[in-house]
Amino acid sequence: MAQVPQTFFDALAVRAWCGLALDALGRAREEIDAINVYPVADGDTGTNLYLTVESAAAAVEAVFAGHEAGGNREPGPTLADAVRAMAHGALIGARGNSGTILAQMLRGMAQVLTGDEAPGHADGRGLGLALRRAADSARQAVAHPVEGTVLTVASAAAHAAEAAEGDCGAVARAAHEGARAALAETPDQLPVLRRAGVVDAGGRGLVSVLAALVATFTGETPHDRHARVEARDGTSRDPAECADGAPAPGQGGPAFEVIYLLEAGDAAVARLRERLDGLGDSLVVVGGDGLWNVHVHVDDAGAAVEAGVEAGRPYRIRITHFGAGDVHTTGAEWTRGERAQRAVVAVVPGEGLAGLYTEAGATTVLARPGEPPASGELVEAVRRAHAREVVLLPNDADLRHTAAAAAEQVRAEGVRVALIPTRSAVQGIAALAVHEPGRRFDEDVVAMTSAAGATRYAEVTVAERQSWTMAGICQAGDVLGLVDGDVAVIGQDVTATAEAVLDRMLAAGGELVTLVLGDGAPASVAARLETRVREGYLAVDTVVYDGGGQGALLLIGVE
Template identity: 80%
Template sequence: MAQVPQTFFDALAVRTWCSLALTALGRAREEIDAINVYPVADGDTGTNLYLTVESATTAVEAVFAGYETAPAAVRSPSLADAAHAMAHGALIGARGNSGTILAQLLRGMAQVLADEGETSHTDGDGLRLALRHAADSARQAVAHPVEGTVLSVASAAADAAAGTEGDCGTVARAAYRGACAALAATPAQLAVLEHAGVVDAGGRGLVAVLAALVETFTGEAPVFSGGAVHARGAAGSGPGTADCADTPGGADGPAFEVIYLLEAADPAVARLRQRLDALGDSLVVVGGDGLWNVHVHVDDAGAAVEAGVEAGRPYRIRITHFGAGDAHARGGERPVRERVQRAVVAVVPGEGLAGLYTEAGATTVLARPGEPPASGELVEAVRRAHAREVVLLPNDADLRHTAAAAAEQARSEGIRVALIPTRSAVQGIAALAVHEADRRFDEDVVSMTSAAGATRYAEVAVAERQSWTMAGICQAGDVLGLIDGDVAVIGADVTATAESTLDRMLSAGGELVTLVLGDDAPEGIAEHLETRVREAYLAVDTVVYRGGRQGALLLIGVE
């Protein structure tokens, strides 16, 4: 069914565009991943672009949701609200080289669209300006721009739009046609693409995003010719080869990809660019107004992170090793990795637990405080596990719908997925403890589900605001003991509140207490609680783990 077209660029058009772009990238993801040979042939460009746009879409939807209860006169966000949300969501969710560049393209467009000066930027003229600013700002964000990449495709789209008069639909069509022509030309601009017989994967992704823009304003999606993907038709090349983004890679390229968000001032970021440029390649730094997304390929990942620490506060740090002999072998054949029969994928709230789960053989997705993973991130983790059967542990009650959507997507790809509705990481630990990959899948799932269900869970946290709870009214700064998701204890001291919470849990019996300490847990709290259990509950054992930066001060499990 044709999309009802938008007549000009407003908040609804931003929302529609993000939704259509996400759908388009979802359809093209595997194709784009398959043509990923540059700068590293890791086969994830399509996935990275999808996750970046998914984050942008989620941010825009959150803005619209916030207006649902507003007075009728202001029931919809402004264009500036929606554009800022799109740009911010893409920035914090950007993945990989191409995703980071796409985030800057969206930010560049948002800066024009959200400008509420005397001149309106909601018509065709505004879209032309937005496309031009997006292409220029993306090029400026890349330390060493290379032609034949997504940057060339973005510039060509802006050039084509600049020579077109008309409404947003007319301008979008011109930009799309210019981008398609530039994409087809990328193999002639970059030798690695010509050798593989493919076009740039990042540029192919941008074409999909621009096709969604055309559909937003015309109601009809242009049909991309698959023949343009393998423009050179090199012998032996096929849908399984491809390209990535912005700077050249060689056979002896850096060993690590490092990505992090950074809170820092402009002068510090300027110094950071210089330092990272000396450390490695594929450097892209996007953002502004105190928040940046940093992407670089280096041999010394620690030095790249330390440079961020010197510049400001880095967080959501992701380090990927380009393993020798695998897809990162720069232009070599990608070996076929045999699927294992069964794997466990788990969401974990802190680095400490991520290490624990990984040691137990699980594939982990790190959930930072206030930054839950999106469904696309969970799907990618399921794929990364490379198994025929996957047990998915969301470890958070609020992630049940996200995990269910991810499981359904993975099933559509032929992976057998069982979702165990774990509501806390301690329930996940109990489930993982009884996991046996050698027994029948259904039996394993039943055993893991039973172990998780037999584990009561609690957390100790600090109240952020005054609110009504099942235990009474709490004030900001009060210490809360939550059992099975409900506030059961309100106190002033962390250790005393934790002890009261644990006593309530053990009053119903138990054999094993699991304590997971957050970075901000008081010194000595674990020893105090272990002593309490040993003296008051003689037949109960206690195990203690360090959870890292997990949000809660303390997680408690009682089996």
Template identity: 75%
Template sequence: MPPTLDADAVRTWCALALDALGRAREEIDAINVYPVADGDTGTNLYLTVESAARAVDAVFDGHATEGPGSRPGLAEAVRAMAHGALIGARGNSGTILAQLLRGVAETLTPGDEGHRTLDDAERLRQALRRAVVSAYEGVARPVEGTVLTVAVAAADAASATGGADCADVARAAYEGARTALEATPGQLDVLGRAGVVDAGGKGLVEVLGALVGALEGGKPATEPLPAAPPRATRAWAAEGCPADLGGTPVHGAEPAFEVIYLLEADDEAVARLRTRLDALGESLVVVGGDGLWNVHVHVDDAGAAVEAGIEAGRPHRVRITHFGAARVAATHTRERVQRAVVCVVPGEGLAALCAEAGATVVGVRPGEAPASGELVEAVRRAHAREVVLLPNDAELRHTAAVAAEEARTEGVRVALIPTRSPVQGIAALAVHEPGRRFDEDVVAMTSAAGATRYAELCVAERQSWTMAGVCQAGDVLGLIDGDVAVIGEELASTAETVLDRMLAAGGEMVTLVLGAGVPDAVADRLRRHVRRGHLAVDTVVYHGGQQSAPLIIGIE
């Protein structure tokens, strides 16, 4: 029976690709030298495919609840795969892989009747070709010798298979990709000097090998690489793929931060964002469509990159990694830094603030608390022998403890400081000193966090009983150290009452973190209020951008 390109094949492809990348993850991480030698390409690709696989499984699970005979179609499965990869894409290569999968989905879910009459082999050939064109649309400065080159070769080889079935097309693509991968050290100087093939390209070979396995009903293809492969051809450049892959990489000092976020924005705003981010940094990849995008860029000014996203639309799931001393150019041997800080924060502005202080950041979207695995992955990204973990949320304490324990099994010395609010995390970061002994640094950071009382202003969603009495939907609640202490009708006046209660116990510094959409006038009013009643108390204001609380207050 000939192989069938259907929803079951897509689900099997995702499962086999996840298994293959899991086995190859450490090897791919070890050869990661371009565009930044940060040793995480294998991990990023694994997490990207894991998100895709979860999305496909969710589609199948949804149909299972409708009865034993209900199953998703090919279009629904590939759309789920592409969407899952998009929202879970990590790093430069993971973001490009997500766009490749989006290109595949665009071709396998067409709206015209004529296309649906094509056989599976031709549909797969066209899908692989569209995938490459789509990926080039997302990469600002394509460079030869990377995952893009490998993808081109795969599509070229698939196009040359004639009337073969879809399994033959997949195997041809896999063989073409392996051949192109072997040639990458001769196409990109940094790879040649390190004596390695491109890490992202190797990951794509694993994904294509999994596709072969899914269509042949067996295990992923894992043949050894050829000894002397030719350069990839690009006969169909006129159809949208650039005829010259030789984009010019940026030389000189490497940027300090990797910034990644999901962005809800329209096409016109994203076009302006591409131009702005391209001027700010390098390794720019913006992928997606239909109002949802995944943005990846390496910059020196992380705050400016996030602000550009805020101007374009609504960014969320912001992840900012400080490369720091851990990056080692032109070598596949990466030394760990001695110490790093991992912060969990709820807003774009807070993410940029903590990243600029040198922390590895895990951004949080309202209602979507990070899992322990995401915190472990952040510890790995920090690539340090010693890590201080700041959860900045009382409800994340258990999750952070699980993550810390898992990271310790990997040889990392982890100290968990149970910060319950972002303002406690800011206070801890302010006294962080990597030059101190680890224990001394942890004690100082813990003391600073513990000396910071915190409050949060939020809006009641419904009537309920609180420690301050009964609140109605729409009331402004002032929570001090986690408990409702004040119920008011307006944000600024309620905040003034909260400040007075907190400062009655003393304080030297007030920190105000403004949420998304809160005007500066509120901060100005509160700053004047503090100055009138407490002349010796200083006030600092940050634009946190958090959606969960209009205002967060810290008193040190």
């Protein structure tokens, strides 16, 4: 169906732009992937941009669907509703370096378009201001901006948009032309592009997004001919050939790409930026108002995740190994491809879980209620495992520093140790479930870290004394439901409190619920919770384990 041009930048224009941008990136995705040589030649920039815009478009469609479901077909969602949804959808769905930057650009636009100057719609001037904020916000989000990248293309688009006069269509055309001109110059600014004879892949994707903006306001899509890229000698090369001679993934750079969403305050994120900047490169932290998307390239993926844990609550953790053939080591040197003996050492809170972990092949350290193990006990457990490679699961946020001290001590003895910052035994179960001793150590650690990070955890316990909590004042004997370490529910009945906690966790989605029953848990609680999951949440599975004397009445994990 033909696209009806929009006169102003309103909610309908936002909806149309997202749809057209998604179509444009869908057509250009393979081409953009093929010319992706910076910052890592991993051939996924086009795909990452597409997935980012797909998430933004879905969020905007949800706003329109919700408005119609409420019976309010006129006048429809406001511009503020639509751009906030667009920015939020892009933030939570951002993939890769370029996708994360694009998400910040959309957030910058939203900040302008939700202001008092644009209560219902924006004209050409408002669109120009929004594009300027988009470019500035993106540049500020990157720890070390590099010219010849999407940042340069965004700045050129903003400059052209600000200088243009006329309606939104005229401003969009100017922004697109400015971006195209800047994109053509990127090989002159970035040596890796010049050597490969390509333009910047992220900038190429932004040109497609801006072409969709032109089509939104004019009904005409500019013809961007980038299917063949001009090399330095003036000859033409196919995109699939353009990465020849470019640095391969994993060569001369960090081994892993780490991305996660993070719930944290501004001060904690400022500290996180400093720490991650010291760990790796390609650092981009975008977002605000308590929700952030963190992207970084590092050699120590576990350290990057642990930094997020210290800053707030990381989730939707995605870790990608650049160049699976490369081995990146810490501690002792190992021969490339050698499959060294490996062990998992885990701290567990009860005898039941100790048996479960032992059956899965782990060496366990029992942590009785009120008696956390010392670093010396963890060192002895690692030695007892008799392995040259060890994955350490502390399974308790309070044991993070203890486990780190133990890891440093055994590394000095020539043992290769990876500390995965699990904060609950259910996160450890998730990590252990994907553990494969036969694969390379780095790959195993990546899989285990990702599984643990994707698992939300909760516990149901009984208050020992009156105290202040995040959910209010509790009295001794009250049943407490803690989600990710904070009291979320205060109740009188164990089963009812557990149901409330489970509903709260599954409201954010999930595929697998893990229940670990303590000695004091009611006999019927597992059956009640299994029934609740089966009847209320389709396609969600449940597994139940006996935790024994683990302290808490119930542990809950949601993957």
